[in-house]
Amino acid sequence: MLLQAVLLSILASILSIEWMNGHFGFARPLWVGTLTGLVLGDLQQGIIIGASLQLIFMGMSGVGAAVPPDQTIGSVIATALAILTGQGIEIALTLAVPVALGAQILDIFSRTINSGLIHMADGYAQKREYGKVEMSHYLGILVQFIRTSVIVFPAIYFGVDAVTAMISVIPTAVLRGLEVSGGILPAVGFGMLLTMLEVPYLFPFFFIGFALATFGGYSTVGVTLVAVCVALVLDHYNKKNKVNTEVKNESASDLDSLME
The missing domain is CATH 1.10.287 (Helix Hairpins)
Structure with a gap:
């Protein structure tokens, strides 16, 4: 289980980084489920679960400054636990959205940290310290890697109970605040797009x-x-x-x- 948790943490981190820096489609649930099944030795089940999760997350996307639920982490954990527990699609569909919502909180925190790294890189660029500018970019990747591994590793290593406990620890006020923010941010995103399009x-x-x-x-x-x-x-x-x-x-x- 330790090896599987490490491999899936690395896989989820790479896919999350791809989602932030490219959008080639590999971080979508269909591919995530397929690759997770491949790592766990059950490719067929991974494809089936990934296709089912793709239907759930198909309508979710970030608009402007809005941060959507983390479908990549949600799909990795849901697919992995469904395969490891042998309960199939049912448990995957049950876990995917709650885990994605929980991962959304850390995603917001990591984006905030990376915003500080961007300003740090700007300062180094003005001083022509280009090696430190490059270092700032690598630190941003490290933040994303840590953010993903903190969720995926314990979820796979300790199982379903750990995921449920992690989500239950989040205060209701925080979840409510994120829900309200999620309703406002799409409007802000539309406003930003309107200012860009003359x-x-x-x-x-x-x-x-x-x-x-x-x-x-x-x-x-x-x-x-x-x-x-x-x-x-x-x-x-x-x-x-x-x-x-x-x-x-x-x-x-x-x-x-x-x-x-």
Whole structure:
């Protein structure tokens, strides 16, 4: 169990770092479950559990400054405990979201620490101490590695009871505060995106999407489907109007040539 806990801690840390520095998709639950199953010697079960967890976390994503539940850590622990206990998908589905929410707290703390490291790197860059700038980046990776291992290692080594106890220790006020913050931060994220896009005519689409997600009860996937349909309709009419305009311009040019 010690070896498995160490290997899964390393795997979760690498995938979390990939999530923060690339988004190539390997930190998504489907890949996480597959790789976890491969480490534990049950690839088929890992794929099955990963696919099921992918459906749960499909609509979760970070918008702007919002920090979503840590689906990577949640998927590693849920898949591993499901395989190790032999209880299959049921226990994985039960554990994935609570563990992801618990890991979200440490994710916020690690991001705060890394913000300080960024300012430290800025100071070294101004002094042209580029070796220390590089060191600051490696320290950020170390913070992420520690943050992930602190959760994954005891969860795998001590089992389900350790995970449940870890989540139960978190004060209710802290969980409530994170819930409220999670409701506010997406709006802040939308505001940040609006300031970056100097295209005023696109602003209503942001507010429509936000209203559908917040007040309409739509998931991110639902809002995306509506957005795709709206985009296709607008693209169709824009092309149609462009063709009509070109035809009118050509007709006007022909008339002008005859007049000459």
